[in-house]
Amino acid sequence: MAKGRKPHDTQPPRQKAFLVGADIRSTEHRAKGQHLTLQASMEELALLCDTAGLDVVGTMTQTLDTPNVSTYIGPGKVDELVTWKESTGFEVVVFDDELSPRHQRELEEKLGDKVIVLDRTGLILDIFAQHARTAEGSLQVELAQYEYRLPRLTRQWTHLARQAGGGAGRSGNGGVGLRGPGEKQLEIDRRRIREVISRLKKDLDKVREQRATHRKQRKRSEAPVVAIVGYTNAGKSTLLNTLARADVLAENKLFATLDPTTRQVRLPHGHTVLMTDTVGFIQKLPTQLVAAFRATLEEIVEADALLHVVDATHPNALEQAETVMQTLSELGAGNKQMVIALNKADRLPGGPADPAGAVAALNLPGVLSDGIGVSASKRLNLDALLAELEAVLFERMTPITAVLPYRAGDLIALFRRSGVVDAEVPDEKTVTMTGRIPGRLLDVFLPYQPGA
Numbered sequence: 001m002a003k004g005r006k007p008h009d010t011q012p013p014r015q016k017a018f019l020v021g022a023d024i025r026s027t028e029h030r031a032k033g034q035h036l037t038l039q040a041s042m043e044e045l046a047l048l049c050d051t052a053g054l055d056v057v058g059t060m061t062q063t064l065d066t067p068n069v070s071t072y073i074g075p076g077k078v079d080e081l082v083t084w085k086e087s088t089g090f091e092v093v094v095f096d097d098e099l100s101p102r103h104q105r106e107l108e109e110k111l112g113d114k115v116i117v118l119d120r121t122g123l124i125l126d127i128f129a130q131h132a133r134t135a136e137g138s139l140q141v142e143l144a145q146y147e148y149r150l151p152r153l154t155r156q157w158t159h160l161a162r163q164a165g166g167g168a169g170r171s172g173n174g175g176v177g178l179r180g181p182g183e184k185q186l187e188i189d190r191r192r193i194r195e196v197i198s199r200l201k202k203d204l205d206k207v208r209e210q211r212a213t214h215r216k217q218r219k220r221s222e223a224p225v226v227a228i229v230g231y232t233n234a235g236k237s238t239l240l241n242t243l244a245r246a247d248v249l250a251e252n253k254l255f256a257t258l259d260p261t262t263r264q265v266r267l268p269h270g271h272t273v274l275m276t277d278t279v280g281f282i283q284k285l286p287t288q289l290v291a292a293f294r295a296t297l298e299e300i301v302e303a304d305a306l307l308h309v310v311d312a313t314h315p316n317a318l319e320q321a322e323t324v325m326q327t328l329s330e331l332g333a334g335n336k337q338m339v340i341a342l343n344k345a346d347r348l349p350g351g352p353a354d355p356a357g358a359v360a361a362l363n364l365p366g367v368l369s370d371g372i373g374v375s376a377s378k379r380l381n382l383d384a385l386l387a388e389l390e391a392v393l394f395e396r397m398t399p400i401t402a403v404l405p406y407r408a409g410d411l412i413a414l415f416r417r418s419g420v421v422d423a424e425v426p427d428e429k430t431v432t433m434t435g436r437i438p439g440r441l442l443d444v445f446l447p448y449q450p451g452a
Contacts, residue, residue, distance in 0.1 A: 014055045018058045023062070025064065070103070071106050085111060094119070098119045121288070139203055143288050185331075226305050227305075229281070230324060231315055234311045317368065325367060341374050346377070402448040405429060405432065412431060
């Protein structure tokens, strides 16, 4: 390189984004799963944009009784948005709520072809596409994107027709770009996408079957499974790294890791558990993602217990926790045994010396009142967290009597290892074992109860 010449920046320039949010008064139209205030939700949207590689150049909000049928926001706000485009030069508009295909089409017509109109769902799908690392994760994101884009193909073909000047599409009935060959091509593309969606669902069903097989094998082992859940960026991966001395990707970004990772963790009295780090939740989590990530999210439903990680320093910690609890309920995991870790307690006043006391001083309400103050990054108060998890998994046991054939030696050994044996009565072909076992193993031994 010549002396004095600066190296070229190989990173593409970040696109400029303008954010739009609406406070919808009508409960009928209020976004599902919305626990944050509009301001907090917009701040979160800005963080999502940063994660996606966008620079936010402005924000606009509006209070509405119901969304405008054509453009979501009112006509006056659309005109204001056009003015902001001229002054800031934004290239992307991101709405905090999900837009209908008509909303996107009408807004792009108002703003011009060079402006991309996204909603929160589209933005999150883009982030997931950037961060998926495994073949399974890529399949899940691809399915979600295709299902999201299928009803929006009309908008894309309208753009294509305008750029091509209409051509043969001017003949026949219908709007410009949606007649003749354009209409046929649109239907061909829709059919192809439906075929791709069908194939992806079949591939993911195979993944689901494989996961079910693995879970069945784990059920017959002595190691319970703990799913780590929480709002995105609460510190789940950092906690798993610390507890398991692992190297799971942990960044100060929303959705830094998507693919589930499982590691062994040893509890205070020598028991071993398998901990699985799962995808972070967020308010208004796209329904397409929940459906596509069904196989992964089943790890939560089938887990023996949940470790719910909450960022204790976040001003909306309670609202974030409520979002997680609502999502868990929708997944069918709302009644799971749960331990709550109030993470990042070292950043609270007095936290480095006494994380539990620092959290107690916050007097957190609701589901957070029983949380345990910890710091995953500083390794503070983790023994108390693991002791509580051990109590949930192993000390709160269910009484049972099981008549086990000698050929089922693995189950006899499992009862002795993981349960508490009060009595063993052998006969010629079986041994009757009476005692207590962890609730997670109940399904394994129920078929062997007397009279079963």
